[in-house]
Amino acid sequence: MKNRIIVFAVCVAVLASVAIGYTVYALQRDKARAGGGEGVRPVAGAVDLTPGGSARLIFRDTAKGPGFGRLAEVRVGSPGGGRKVDTQACERSYAAAGRLLCLAGQNGLVVHHYAELRDSRMKLLKRIQLPGLPSRARLSADGRMAAWTAFVYGDSYTSAGFSTRTGIYDSRTDTVVPTLETFEVRRNGKDFTPPDRNFWGVSFLKDDNTFYATLGSSSSGGTFLVRGDFAARTMTVLRENVECPSLSPDGTRLVFKKKISDDPSKPWRLYVLDLATLRETALAETRSVDDQGDWLDDRTIAYSLPTGSSAFDVWKQPADGSGRPELMVSGAYGPSVVR
Amino acid sequence: MYLSETRASDKARSEGERPGRRRGLRGLVSANVFALGMTSLITDISSEMVTAVLPVYLVTGLGLSMLQFGFLDGVYSGSTALLRIVGGYLADKFTARKAVAGSGYLMSAVTKLGFPLVGASVPGIGMMMAVDRAGKGIRTAPRDALISLSTPPESQGRAFGVHRAMDTVGAFIGPVIAFALMSMMSTSLGTAYDAVFVVSFCIGAIGVVALALFVRDPFTRKKTARVAVSLRAGLGMLGNAAFRRACIGACLLGLATVSDAFIYLALQNRTDLAISWFPLLPLGTTGVYLLAAVPLGGLADRIGRWKIFLAGHACLIGAYLLIGGVLDLRGTALILIVLALHGLFYAATDGVLMAHAGPLIPEELRTSGLSVLQTTQTLGRSVSSVAFGAAWMRWGPENTIQGFTVALTAAVLLCMVLLRPGAAHGPEVADV
Numbered sequence: 001m002k003n004r005i006i007v008f009a010v011c012v013a014v015l016a017s018v019a020i021g022y023t024v025y026a027l028q029r030d031k032a033r034a035g036g037g038e039g040v041r042p043v044a045g046a047v048d049l050t051p052g053g054s055a056r057l058i059f060r061d062t063a064k065g066p067g068f069g070r071l072a073e074v075r076v077g078s079p080g081g082g083r084k085v086d087t088q089a090c091e092r093s094y095a096a097a098g099r100l101l102c103l104a105g106q107n108g109l110v111v112h113h114y115a116e117l118r119d120s121r122m123k124l125l126k127r128i129q130l131p132g133l134p135s136r137a138r139l140s141a142d143g144r145m146a147a148w149t150a151f152v153y154g155d156s157y158t159s160a161g162f163s164t165r166t167g168i169y170d171s172r173t174d175t176v177v178p179t180l181e182t183f184e185v186r187r188n189g190k191d192f193t194p195p196d197r198n199f200w201g202v203s204f205l206k207d208d209n210t211f212y213a214t215l216g217s218s219s220s221g222g223t224f225l226v227r228g229d230f231a232a233r234t235m236t237v238l239r240e241n242v243e244c245p246s247l248s249p250d251g252t253r254l255v256f257k258k259k260i261s262d263d264p265s266k267p268w269r270l271y272v273l274d275l276a277t278l279r280e281t282a283l284a285e286t287r288s289v290d291d292q293g294d295w296l297d298d299r300t301i302a303y304s305l306p307t308g309s310s311a312f313d314v315w316k317q318p319a320d321g322s323g324r325p326e327l328m329v330s331g332a333y334g335p336s337v338v339r
Numbered sequence: 340m341y342l343s344e345t346r347a348s349d350k351a352r353s354e355g356e357r358p359g360r361r362r363g364l365r366g367l368v369s370a371n372v373f374a375l376g377m378t379s380l381i382t383d384i385s386s387e388m389v390t391a392v393l394p395v396y397l398v399t400g401l402g403l404s405m406l407q408f409g410f411l412d413g414v415y416s417g418s419t420a421l422l423r424i425v426g427g428y429l430a431d432k433f434t435a436r437k438a439v440a441g442s443g444y445l446m447s448a449v450t451k452l453g454f455p456l457v458g459a460s461v462p463g464i465g466m467m468m469a470v471d472r473a474g475k476g477i478r479t480a481p482r483d484a485l486i487s488l489s490t491p492p493e494s495q496g497r498a499f500g501v502h503r504a505m506d507t508v509g510a511f512i513g514p515v516i517a518f519a520l521m522s523m524m525s526t527s528l529g530t531a532y533d534a535v536f537v538v539s540f541c542i543g544a545i546g547v548v549a550l551a552l553f554v555r556d557p558f559t560r561k562k563t564a565r566v567a568v569s570l571r572a573g574l575g576m577l578g579n580a581a582f583r584r585a586c587i588g589a590c591l592l593g594l595a596t597v598s599d600a601f602i603y604l605a606l607q608n609r610t611d612l613a614i615s616w617f618p619l620l621p622l623g624t625t626g627v628y629l630l631a632a633v634p635l636g637g638l639a640d641r642i643g644r645w646k647i648f649l650a651g652h653a654c655l656i657g658a659y660l661l662i663g664g665v666l667d668l669r670g671t672a673l674i675l676i677v678l679a680l681h682g683l684f685y686a687a688t689d690g691v692l693m694a695h696a697g698p699l700i701p702e703e704l705r706t707s708g709l710s711v712l713q714t715t716q717t718l719g720r721s722v723s724s725v726a727f728g729a730a731w732m733r734w735g736p737e738n739t740i741q742g743f744t745v746a747l748t749a750a751v752l753l754c755m756v757l758l759r760p761g762a763a764h765g766p767e768v769a770d771v
Contacts, residue, residue: 004552011548019541026534195731219732265461
């Protein structure tokens with residue numbers, strides 16, 4: 001018994017050294033990566049959200065280096081260079097009308113995530129705790145309405161499945177709706193509230209009340225496009241197989257991701273839905289896109305594609321299905337446009 | 340068979356049952372059960388660390404989509420039932436419970452290193468999750484058989500209670516270590532996850548070493564099995580009336596048992612609980628489980644394990660009555676009482692069923708027997724899960740839960756009347 005205890009103590013000591021040694025190594029490696037690299041060094045106030053001037057693309061910097069994870073901007077007209085990186089860190093963001101919706105994490109023993117509404121000088125206007133990991137962020141065109149989607153997880157060993165929670169904040173009336181699951185949903189005139197319903201990917205109309213979003217329910221067979229009425233707290237199902245709708249600046253079309261394959265490595269393709277004719281057009285990108293796209297203008301769509309460990313590139317393509325995808329900004333995620 | 344059982348019991352008693360000499364959990368059970376409990380505790384730290392960070396790692400670290408994650412999650416659910424039975428059969432056939440359990444623990448530990456190695460490959464990650472789950476499936480029955488074989492028949496309940504309590508402690512510590520590690524890493528870089536995996540692997544490896552060094556297979560040296568171990572002999576166990584009753588009872592009750600996720604969903608539905616609390620609900624159940632496992636296991640030894648097993652289901656009926664709205668209670672009190680009842684349900688059923696069934700099975704077949712029992716129960720619960728989801732869709736939460744309340748009550752009554760112990764059957768001497 002004594003020998004076995006000695007052997008055990010030695011094994012524990014060796015394995016503990018490996019564990020501690022590797023942790024120290026990983027910490028130093030990350031510090032070296034964050035300090036070095038070729039990325040742009042973040043500067044407080046570097047990103048200007050004030051509308052006007054030439055259009056700028058706002059995104060999360062995912063280039064290796066000191067700016068990783070920070071808010072960054074390039075000119076839409078010359079996206080290849082002149083990247084400015086702010087000290088503000090956002091996991092997902094959306095900018096409109098001189099305002100920023102920034103979904104960010106704050107470290108502690110448990111990482112809490114927040115949706116933060118900020119003005120053009122990054123001053124905090126409102127902070128709302130998220131129930132999980134940031135996924136989608138959206139502001140209405142005038143910056144009044146904010147919507148976010150978070151992944152909720154962590155139930156138990158046996159049920160590791162995800163669900164999502166989507167909330168909306170009306171900054172004029174200071175009203176927070178923490179989850180759209182409290183809204184009434186109707187489909188073909190009948191109540192439609194499957195218990196496993198989840199919502200994600202909101203996009204607002206100019207009236208600051210109507211919005212589009214995704215309702216997902218695996219028990220009801222997939223995803224649905226809903227049109228919501230914020231004041232009435234209701235939603236209506238419009239169509240099947242539509243995720244992450246994003247309304248064009250002229251309000252006539254939605255770009256969305258459509259599930260086209262059961263192959264889990266490439267399930268989606270971006271489509272544009274004409275709201276007047278309800279005609280769907282497949283876009284040129286053939287790689288699977290898991291993003292809520294944004295409109296650079298009424299003819300061009302920007303979206304992110306993963307390039308590997310935590311890194312993404314932003315691509316653009318014509319909104320009418322013609323042409324081909326074009327790399328716009330490398331090392332960038334979650335684009336939105338300041339006009 | 341009786342001879343060797345008695346000898347095993349005496350041995351277990353002489354090694355572990357020295358009341359007053361040692362205090363705490365260690366004094367309550369045999370050295371072997373304590374060693375198995377430590378192994379489970381350490382392993383659970385390792386696996387719950389990974390469970391806690393895996394969703395974050397896959398989605399933010401690797402940029403995997405939710406759909407991909409759902410697919411991965413589904414991959415490993417189906418595969419384990421068969422593996423459980425195969426593992427049980429092999430462990431008995433070669434009298435190698437420790438080796439089979441050890442290989443299950445080892446498989447799970449090794450996958451922790453596999454995650455950073457396979458990177459963002461979906462099939463690679465699916466493979467790691469499947470192997471991890473397979474390891475868990477393989478090790479459960481031989482581990483429970485070892486607990487059962489290392490404990491005299493009259494203290495089975497306490498032994499399983501101590502084991503389950505130690506296991507649960509690990510499930511609490513794991514996420515804390517994981518989040519502490521995560522908070523040490525700079526947030527914006529998604530690259531430090533590998534440290535969590537490496538630490539988890541090291542802890543898992545310590546678990547395997549603990550098993551290898553301190554757990555004994557009580558009958559490794561005895562080559563002459565008195566009952567030939569074969570699939571036919573395994574099925575033949577169902578000829579034992581008491582064991583057959585336990586299987587039928589566990590399956591029937593399993594059919595009326597609502598899965599945890601639905602309990603929490605229904606609870607949230609009824610209380611408008613702030614969503615940020617939702618992930619904490621399982622901790623309530625686990626906490627009560629942890630505290631009640633040992634006392635209820637001991638009580639089961641004194642007044643009858645099958646009785647406690649049924650009483651546990653009565654607690655679940657109580658929880659159903661509350662979340663189904665039959666008893667009108669709302670707010671924090673509702674949440675606390677339902678979680679307490681749910682925790683008591685686990686404490687009174689999970690280990691207690693194994694403690695009840697163990698002594699009914701010849702020791703040469705104990706692993707296969709327990710694996711058959713666990714599988715029937717699991718199958719009952721999976722059918723129930725699907726039925727519950729479908730019924731909820733159709734009739735809404737309250738009606739469905741009320742329907743399950745009736746079904747569970749009927750199942751408990753059926754078990755009390757038709758399957759009551761004390762009817763003429765074989766070796767259930769310890770379970771009065």
